[in-house]
Amino acid sequence: MREIVAALLTGFLFGLGLCLSGMTSPAVVQGFLDIAGDWNPALLFVMAAGVAVTFIGYRVLVPKSRPLWASGFSLPTATAIDAPLLSGAAIFGVGWGLAGYCPGPALVSLASGRTSVIIFVVSMLAGMILVRWMRMGGWAKMKGTPAEELP
């Protein structure tokens, strides 16, 4: 139950931060990414402030042994800078530049009820499902070939 309260509260703060920062306006996000146009550095302030608080907070406020309301930490274990990481990041960047939405602001913008935002989010979920499905074997699995045997 406490984990639900923590998630609800942190989700709310995160959403509030995205709204106040201007990241829920694709025009502001693209204004930052469009370095050859009328450049808007606002996003730099979001990133700098966000990273500064998180960097210090992770070291000062997060208990070393275990989280306050959970039995352990759930941290990423991968360390390799590999092809999926770089190609995935590259693909994400193309989509982000094109529309000015990354996952967080897109979800928050659902609150506006705009059909266009719903279309973006549904497409995003479809892209996520597609990659998850391919990772679990995808076509090969449907044809009966174990994924491990693929090149």
Place this chain on the structure above:
Amino acid sequence: MHPYIAAAIGGVLIGISAVMLMALSGRIAGISGIIGGLLPPKPVTDRSWRFAFILGLVAAPEILRALTGDNHIGPPTVGTASLILAGLLVGAGTTLGGGCTSGHGICGISRISPRSIAAVATFMVTAVVTLFLVRHVLGG
């Protein structure tokens, strides 16, 4: 309020959220990962906190609007075809690359994760190049 100050305050709130989620639940505040775990095939078993986080996320602009009269949500800048293509790319890319602007950008950089730093550098470059091509070369 000056937009840069509002941007910094927004960044601080995002940071506080990320620190709280780590301190209380031991989790990374990565939006693409939080959503991804709910999706097929094989959704994860710890779904409740993910739904709660998303509920909080979507409630934020509503409460902001109730308090200030403005939900701070801007309109899309591109048409439906571009939104569909961009949505697919954002969804597929963040899942393949294991994170987005929040998980890799805010949390990963703060953990000084080489993977996240490489990811952020990569998506920043492709985002800037994409927008440059669309706006200044193709003349979108």
